[in-house]
């Protein structure tokens with residue numbers, strides 16, 4: 115809750131007439147300079163894909179963003195060379211954490227044949243890297259969540275465990291019926307976009323319903339190699355896509371040292 119100040123500020127010491135003191139516990143209050151606690155400022159991250167340098171750069175950026183909470187839409191593992199480290203960090207820092215198709219693949223819940231050759235090789239490698247405790251954590255994750263007046267899904271709120279891609283207006287229109295909030299955040303395609311129920315693209319108004327793809331932290335595919343994440347203010351309904359440069363060469367080097375396919379390194383430098 116975005117009450118300016120913190121819990122410590124909600125306690126004040128009051129002098130009594132007889133020289134004594136007592137602590138008065140204050141309820142969150144409203145004034146012209148204080149946000150009444152109705153606003154949540156959300157940082158939404160997705161598709162980290164084992165890219166620890168990208169995740170660390172994004173988390174550092176979020177620290178300066180004023181975000182109250184961080185929600186993660188899944189695919190924390192897969193493709194990248196630091197899957198276990200990324201799961202550990204997401205567990206530490208995120209509130210809502212969803213299961214993505216690569217997380218599901220690592221657990222063999224989604225058949226490996228459903229992945230392309232690069233994805234399959236990376237999942238088989240990652241299965242040996244992710245600690246048992248972190249695998250158990252991934253197993254228990256939900257496919258969707260509704261919190262802070264928003265819906266969250268990895269791929270689509272419609273049949274979320276079938277990993278539908280929202281790549282067309284028609285696919286988006288079908289998905290609006292699957293959630294009741296004004297806004298649903300998704301990832302999965304690694305391409306940031308805002309789709310309105312009215313058919314608008316990347317034109318968000320203060321009213322209306324939207325599906326917002328926050329892009330990918332660890333493997334952007336919109337020809338911009340910088341890590342991507344979203345910031346959303348639940349009161350003003352302002353959304354901002356944030357891009358964060360990170361040490362791409364470090365991740366590329368680690369992919370090569372892990373023996374993962376060269377294409378997985380090369381694509382990071384191009385944002386494809």
Ligand SMILES: [Fe+2]
Pocket residue numbers: 161163189214216302303304
């Ligand atoms: Fe992904």
